Every structure is written in C-alpha cells, then in structure tokens.
Amino acid sequence: MSPWALRQLDTIETPSLVVDQNRLDRNIERMESRAKDLGVALRPHLKTGKSIELAERIPSFHTTGGTVSTMQEATAFGDQTEKTLLYARTPTASALSAIGMSQQTDFRLNRVLVAVDSIEHFEGVPPLAPGYQGRFRVLIEIDSGEHRSGLQPDDPDLPRLVRELTDKPDIRLEGVFTHGGHSYEAKSIDTVRAIAEQERQAIVAAAEIFAEAGVDCPIRSVGSTPTVTHATHYDGCTEVRAGVFVFQDLFQVGMGNCDRDDLALSVATRVIGRRARDHRLLIDAGGIALSKDRSTRAFANPDHQAAGDVGDCGYGLVCNAEGELLEGLQVVEAWQEHGVVEARPGFELDIEDFPIGTMLRILPNHACMTAAAHEAYNVLMPNGQIRARWKRENGW
Amino acid sequence: MSPWALRQLDTIETPSLVVDQNRLDRNIERMESRAKDLGVALRPHLKTGKSIELAERIPSFHTTGGTVSTMQEATAFGDQTEKTLLYARTPTASALSAIGMSQQTDFRLNRVLVAVDSIEHFEGVPPLAPGYQGRFRVLIEIDSGEHRSGLQPDDPDLPRLVRELTDKPDIRLEGVFTHGGHSYEAKSIDTVRAIAEQERQAIVAAAEIFAEAGVDCPIRSVGSTPTVTHATHYDGCTEVRAGVFVFQDLFQVGMGNCDRDDLALSVATRVIGRRARDHRLLIDAGGIALSKDRSTRAFANPDHQAAGDVGDCGYGLVCNAEGELLEGLQVVEAWQEHGVVEARPGFELDIEDFPIGTMLRILPNHACMTAAAHEAYNVLMPNGQIRARWKRENGW
Numbered sequence: 001m002s003p004w005a006l007r008q009l010d011t012i013e014t015p016s017l018v019v020d021q022n023r024l025d026r027n028i029e030r031m032e033s034r035a036k037d038l039g040v041a042l043r044p045h046l047k048t049g050k051s052i053e054l055a056e057r058i059p060s061f062h063t064t065g066g067t068v069s070t071m072q073e074a075t076a077f078g079d080q081t082e083k084t085l086l087y088a089r090t091p092t093a094s095a096l097s098a099i100g101m102s103q104q105t106d107f108r109l110n111r112v113l114v115a116v117d118s119i120e121h122f123e124g125v126p127p128l129a130p131g132y133q134g135r136f137r138v139l140i141e142i143d144s145g146e147h148r149s150g151l152q153p154d155d156p157d158l159p160r161l162v163r164e165l166t167d168k169p170d171i172r173l174e175g176v177f178t179h180g181g182h183s184y185e186a187k188s189i190d191t192v193r194a195i196a197e198q199e200r201q202a203i204v205a206a207a208e209i210f211a212e213a214g215v216d217c218p219i220r221s222v223g224s225t226p227t228v229t230h231a232t233h234y235d236g237c238t239e240v241r242a243g244v245f246v247f248q249d250l251f252q253v254g255m256g257n258c259d260r261d262d263l264a265l266s267v268a269t270r271v272i273g274r275r276a277r278d279h280r281l282l283i284d285a286g287g288i289a290l291s292k293d294r295s296t297r298a299f300a301n302p303d304h305q306a307a308g309d310v311g312d313c314g315y316g317l318v319c320n321a322e323g324e325l326l327e328g329l330q331v332v333e334a335w336q337e338h339g340v341v342e343a344r345p346g347f348e349l350d351i352e353d354f355p356i357g358t359m360l361r362i363l364p365n366h367a368c369m370t371a372a373a374h375e376a377y378n379v380l381m382p383n384g385q386i387r388a389r390w391k392r393e394n395g396w
Numbered sequence: 397m398s399p400w401a402l403r404q405l406d407t408i409e410t411p412s413l414v415v416d417q418n419r420l421d422r423n424i425e426r427m428e429s430r431a432k433d434l435g436v437a438l439r440p441h442l443k444t445g446k447s448i449e450l451a452e453r454i455p456s457f458h459t460t461g462g463t464v465s466t467m468q469e470a471t472a473f474g475d476q477t478e479k480t481l482l483y484a485r486t487p488t489a490s491a492l493s494a495i496g497m498s499q500q501t502d503f504r505l506n507r508v509l510v511a512v513d514s515i516e517h518f519e520g521v522p523p524l525a526p527g528y529q530g531r532f533r534v535l536i537e538i539d540s541g542e543h544r545s546g547l548q549p550d551d552p553d554l555p556r557l558v559r560e561l562t563d564k565p566d567i568r569l570e571g572v573f574t575h576g577g578h579s580y581e582a583k584s585i586d587t588v589r590a591i592a593e594q595e596r597q598a599i600v601a602a603a604e605i606f607a608e609a610g611v612d613c614p615i616r617s618v619g620s621t622p623t624v625t626h627a628t629h630y631d632g633c634t635e636v637r638a639g640v641f642v643f644q645d646l647f648q649v650g651m652g653n654c655d656r657d658d659l660a661l662s663v664a665t666r667v668i669g670r671r672a673r674d675h676r677l678l679i680d681a682g683g684i685a686l687s688k689d690r691s692t693r694a695f696a697n698p699d700h701q702a703a704g705d706v707g708d709c710g711y712g713l714v715c716n717a718e719g720e721l722l723e724g725l726q727v728v729e730a731w732q733e734h735g736v737v738e739a740r741p742g743f744e745l746d747i748e749d750f751p752i753g754t755m756l757r758i759l760p761n762h763a764c765m766t767a768a769a770h771e772a773y774n775v776l777m778p779n780g781q782i783r784a785r786w787k788r789e790n791g792w
Contacts, residue, residue: 013490013792014488014490014792015792016792047732047733069732069733070733089668089680089733089734090668090669090678090752091668092410092666092668092680092753093753094409094410117669118669118670118752120751120752120753121668121752123751123752123753124753147671147674148678148729148731148734148736149668149669149671149678149734181731270488272485272486272487272488272517272545273486273513273514273545274514275543275545278543282486282544282545284485284488284792287689287765288765288768289792291687291688292687292688292689292690292765293683293688294688294690333544335544335577336443336465336764336765337443337465337466337485338485338544338545340544355516355519356486356514356516356517356519357488357489357516357519357520368732369683369684369688369732372684372769373768373769373790374791375790375791394769394771395770395771396409396410396411396412396685
C-alpha cells in the first residue's frame with residue numbers, strides 16, 4: 001500500500017464514508033463523561049465503528065475493554081487492549097471452540113468474555129486441556145424486556161444455569177449482562193428511562209440469584225446508547241455498554257439522544273444526474289452505500305414524541321460537501337447503486353444549484369447498517385482535509 | 397491462502413452465503429434460452445453475483461460481454477471477456493477519467509461502454525491524447541418510464557445530445573440503452589409485459605432519432621429480469637440485460653418470475669438461542685448478513701396479484717440445511733447480528749426440533765442486497781459438499 005497522503009475531501013472517490021474527527025471525539029468525550037457521572041465503567045460496543053484506530057480514541061477501550069458482535073471483531077481487537085472483550089451474542093460451538101483453542105495457543109482470544117443463556121451452548125465444544133490454567137470466561141445473558149435472548153431474572157432456569165456453569169471445571173462464571181434494546185422502540189424519553197430502570201432491576205435481581213448460590217458476580221453490565229443516555233442511575237451495575245454513540249445518526253436525533261450537529265458519520269456521494277421535470281437529483285450512493293435501513297420511518301407515527309423532530313428521513317438527509325445540512329432535502333429512493341434526492345414536503349429543490357459532479361454528504365438513518373458495506377473511513381479534519389483512512393473489520 | 401479442500405456444508409462458518417450450483421446453472425440456461433427465443437443477445441448484469449467464477453459460467457458473458465454497476469466490477473471483469481462491459485450508470489468525471497487513462501495505458505477498461513444522459517458528464521474529464529486511436533465508447537441512456545435517469549425518446553435534448561456526442565472527436569457513440577426498472581413496482585404480469593413493450597418502444601423511437609441524424613445505433617439494449625422474463629417480443633432491440641436471474645429470490649417468486657425451487661442463493665445460519673415461551677429461534681444472521689431489504693412487503697398489498705403467492709416474507713423464508721423449505725417459518729426480525737425465526741400465521745414452530753447449533757438456510761427477499769456484505773460464496777454440490785469459494789468484487 002502506498003503511504004497515505006493528506007488530500008482534500010473533494011478528491012475522494014464516491015460513494016465512501018466520511019468521519020468528522022472533531023464530532024467523533026466530542027461524542028466519545030460526552031459518553032465517557034456520562035459513564036463517569038453514572039459511577040460505572042464504559043465498555044464501548046465496537047460493532048459500530050469496527051475500526052482499531054477508532055477504538056483507540058476511546059479512553060475506556062484501554063481501561064475497561066470493549067464489546068464485540070463477531071469473531072472477526074474479537075480477533076481484530078483482541079491484541080489491542082489489555083482488558084477484556086465481551087462477545088455479546090450467544091455463541092456457536094464453532095466460536096467457543098475457536099476461543100478455547102486460541103487460549104491455549106496464540107492467546108489472541110484470551111480475554112474474550114462469552115455470553116450464554118443455556119448450557120446447551122457448550123455442547124460439542126472440546127474441553128480445555130487438562131492441566132491448562134485458563135478458563136472459558138462466561139457471563140449469563142439476562143432478558144430485561146427486549147425478549148431477544150437471555151433468561152429473565154425470575155426464570156427457574158437461571159439458578160440452575162448458575163450451578164451448571166460453576167460446576168464445569170473449564171468455565172469461570174464472571175457475571176451477568178443485559179441489553180435494553182427495546183429502548184429503540186420507545187416513543188418517548190420517559191419510556192427510555194423506564195427501560196434503563198428495567199435493565200438495572202433485572203441485573204440486580206440476577207445478581208441476587210448469584211448471591212443465593214454463593215457465586216461471585218463481579219461484572220454487571222447493562223446498556224444501549226438510548227438507555228445509557230437517559231438512565232437516572234445504574235446503582236448495582238458495574239458497567240454500561242453503548243455503540244452507536246461514537247457516530248450518532250438520524251434515528252438517535254429523532255429519539256432525542258443527540259443533536260444533528262453531533263452526527264459524525266456521513267456518506268460522501270456525487271450528483272450523477274438531474275431531472276428538471278421531476279425536481280430530483282440522482283446520486284451515486286444507493287442501497288449498498290446507504291443501506292436499506294428505514295428506521296426513521298417510526299417518526300412518521302403521530303404517537304412518537306420524537307424529541308429531535310427530524311421526522312421520517314427516507315434513506316437519509318442531505319448536506320453539502322462542507323457538512324452543512326441542506327434543509328428540506330432527503331434521499332427518497334435507494335436502488336443498488338443509485339439514490340434519488342428530492343425536496344421534503346414544503347421545500348423546493350432547484351437542480352440548477354447542483355451541477356453533475358457536485359459532492360454531497362448523506363447523514364444516515366442508522367450508522368451501524370450504513371457503514372456495513374464500506375471497507376474504510378475517510379477521516380476528515382476541520383480544515384477539509386482527509387488525514388487518514390481507517391480500515392473496517394467487516395465480515396464474521 | 398491455503399489450497400481449497402472439499403468440505404461438508406455443515407462445517408462452514410455462519411453466517412455465510414451458499415450458492416446451489418445446479419440451480420444456478422439451470423437459471424443461467426433458462427435465461428440464455430429465453431434470450432435466444434427473443435432473438436436478441438443476453439448481456440448479463442454482473443452486479444448480482446459480483447464474482448468472476450460465476451460470470452464465467454454464463455455463456456453470454458463470453459459472447460456478448462456483461463453489464464456492471466461499479467468501477468470495481470468494471471476493473472475486475474475487464475480482463476475476463478473479449479467483449480464489451482456496459483457500465484450502466486451515469487458516470488462521475490472520476491470514473492470517466494479512469495476509463496480514459498486506462499485505455500491509453502493498461503487497457504483493462506478498454507472495452508467499457510459508458511452510459512450518459514447529458515454532455516455534462518464529460519465536463520472536467522481530460523480528453524484522450526491527440527493521435528490516440530481509441531475513443532470513449534458511449535451509449536445514451538433512455539428513460540422508458542422508470543424516470544430514474546435517461547432522456548425520454550421525445551425529449552428535445554435527445555437529438556442535441558446525439559449531435560454533441562458525435563461532434564466530440566474522442567467519443568464514439570454506439571447506441572442506446574434503457575432499464576424498465578419500474579417493472580419491480582408492477583402488480584401483475586400483464587403490467588410487466590406492458591413495461592417490456594415500453595422499453596422496446598422507447599428504444600425503437602430513440603434509434604429513429606439516431607437515424608434522422610444519420611448516426612448508426614448498433615447497440616439497442618433493454619431489460620430487467622422481470623421484463624425479459626415476460627416480454628412478448630423485443631423487435632428492434634439487439635440485446636437484453638438481466639441480473640438477479642442467476643440467483644432469483646423471494647421477490648422474483650412473488651412476482652411470478654420463477655419458482656421457489658429456482659432460488660440458488662441462501663444464507664447459512666445457525667440457531668444460537670431458543671425461547672420456548674415465545675416459540676421463536678434466535679439465529680446468527682441479522683441485518684448485515686440478510687440485509688434490511690423488505691421488498692416482499694409489497695406482496696401484503698391486497699391489490700398485488702402476486703403470481704408466486706409467497707406473501708410478505710419478513711427478512712426471508714427458512715430452509716433446513718438440505719435446502720428444503722420449512723413451510724410456515726420466516727425471519728421476523730433482523731438486528732445487526734441477530735435474527736429471529738417465528739411461525740407465520742396459521743403455522744407452529746416447535747423449538748424442540750431446532751437444538752442450538754442447528755444449521756438453517758435463509759432464502760433472501762432480494763439477492764443483490766443480501767449478498768452485498770459478504771465477501772464470498774460457498775458453492776454447494778448436490779452431494780452436500782462445498783466444492784469452491786468464489787470471491788465477490790465488493791466496494792466501488
């Protein structure tokens with residue numbers, strides 16, 4: 001690879017991801033400070049950025065560790081922190097086997113905490129070698145109301161699972177975690193706050209089960225970007241997890257978790273066609289570059305007390321190359337490699353303002369999904385220069 | 397990379413793409429035969445597969461060439477056929493500059509046909525060197541009713557553009573193309589057939605404009621998988637383009653363009669959790685592995701005379717590892733790395749049938765979008781063996 005040279009934003013190929021470094025750093029600082037105020041550690045979820053350079057800008061990545069969603073992330077980030085990585089999805093036997101094997105050989109996955117909600121996950125997994133001192137480091141996933149995975153704290157299977165895991169000689173049970181992902185369905189900040197309290201109560205109740213069984217529960221992990229942003233307190237928990245806060249996105253604006261000026265991720269695109277008759281622009285960012293995520297559709301529901309008042313943003317809102325929002329424009333259609341920009345109701349689009357070749361930057365509905373098909377980020381400085389290209393750890 | 401060894405399907409990592417080679421070959425054969433019956437050439441759109449090995453299985457790729465949607469595809473496929481590649485999206489100046497540069501140096505992009513609907517696309521593009529014999533090979537995009545891009549055949553700008561392009565010394569104008577993409581919105585096969593006729597008439601009318609200007613129009617290209625499947629005839633056209641036909645997908649089934657047994661692409665996934673209370677399975681394929689495409693939602697509209705009667709398939713239908721459809725199951729939710737399988741109304745899901753670790757294969761709504769985040773295909777033989785891994789040409 002040729003050495004990286006500084007370049008101007010307007011020279012990059014499109015479509016491609018642009019990260020505003022100042023906004024990124026500010027978002028990180030704000031979440032670090034939020035965790036401090038809550039009196040808990042922050043274990044950032046690295047699935048949003050999937051980038052080593054980005055993770056290294058998060059102070060808690062070095063002091064607490066991180067959260068990952070794929071074995072690819074676990075492997076890539078494994079060497080980058082002295083602390084633990086929580087693989088926060090119930091694992092396949094293949095993932096557990098890889099973790100067990102790595103612990104005894106190259107150590108890259110040595111500090112991975114795995115999350116299970118059944119002893120069944122260990123079926124077919126080769127035991128660690130007799131005499132080997134390491135252990136599978138395990139958390140139990142607790143369901144605090146999302147009903148995606150995990151055991152509810154009053155589930156009779158929970159005390160049994162605590163016993164089964166502590167009985168297995170090659171497992172060290174280290175605590176519990178929950179994800180109040182149903183906060184994404186909440187229609188008001190009060191509901192988000194109530195879900196944060198559900199997370200907390202579920203973890204405290206689960207830790208009680210550990211105590212009754214005489215088992216330590218040092219890790220008590222909760223969170224999602226919405227709940228961590230709005231929780232009243234997390235007493236009884238030791239750490240919070242959040243991911244999308246690094247970039248924020250239109251969905252987070254709509255929920256009232258951040259402001260438009262916090263959005264650190266955009267997709268750089270260029271105008272590749274103009275239709276005067278239809279008052280629309282064709283751009284070179286489509287469903288792959290933007291994703292088909294339509295989560296902001298929820299804000300069209302009149303019941304939604306969207307604090308950020310962005311409404312349904314189609315496939316994204318539109319900024320000029322400088323990152324200034326072009327009020328009233330949005331991406332209304334996204335085919336595989338074509339997108340269409342039109343005016344929102346009550347606004348007008350004059351195509352004369354946008355010659356073919358004009359660069360635009362699209363703010364995404366859901367940053368994690370939009371970034372997924374891109375291999376790297378262009379890191380933008382306030383002076384309009386791209387100072388680095390950060391690779392993403394895609395795949396599984 | 398270690399040499400590829402045959403392996404059993406049940407040993408592959410999940411989530412990952414599986415291509416049923418027999419079905420793929422059958423789909424290719426059927427489309428080749430369809431084009432022959434229509435008396436036109438087939439120029440396969442390679443954006444669906446994005447794989448050199450897959451393209452090489454399509455006879456027309458060698459005799460006609462291909463269609464591409466990104467410069468990455470143009471570059472990757474450029475060396476693989478002696479024939480032309482149609483870059484079927486209006487280009488940026490950067491793409492045109494790369495094509496011009498490549499023609500004069502490494503020749504990889506030498507046989508790329510570019511499509512424009514305005515002379516504006518050539519602004520800022522360095523001219524080819526004086527004395528250089530090659531030309532930018534150009535088609536004009538015609539709008540046959542989709543209103544995405546292209547000029548309508550009766551647009552007064554069309555004769556002017558023909559003149560402007562023929563006047564430029566480093567351009568060779570070679571014809572016209574249109575894409576009846578609005579066929580994807582059609583609610584009946586009769587409408588699809590009418591849109592195929594719109595494509596044909598638009599091309600014939602545009603070719604008339606060429607004739608009036610005394611300009612040859614050797615390439616007259618039409619198509620989309622739906623319109624090519626159902627067109628009555630394409631008299632006056634020289635070639636058809638289609639892409640998704642290689643894999644087909646649930647949307648194509650619902651439109652009546654193929655049968656369920658034609659679906660050649662699936663996402664292999666494993667059960668990673670079970671909730672008896674909710675009668676649901678958690679799988680390790682989520683929004684990145686399946687995409688957030690919800691195109692089959694259209695079939696929930698009672699006006700839709702869906703010939704394939706699959707209905708709204710959520711994020712995909714569910715097969716066992718052998719590829720047999722598990723009637724009545726579908727993916728109802730897709731977070732970044734988690735999916736949920738539930739029974740469709742009127743059916744039941746007994747989670748006892750699906751221990752943790754069970755492999756399933758998900759049939760996608762829209763194959764092009766589902767494949768997008770995967771780096772390769774596992775190529776499945778009828779004996780259950782994976783015989784090869786085909787790399788995808790992702791990115792831009």
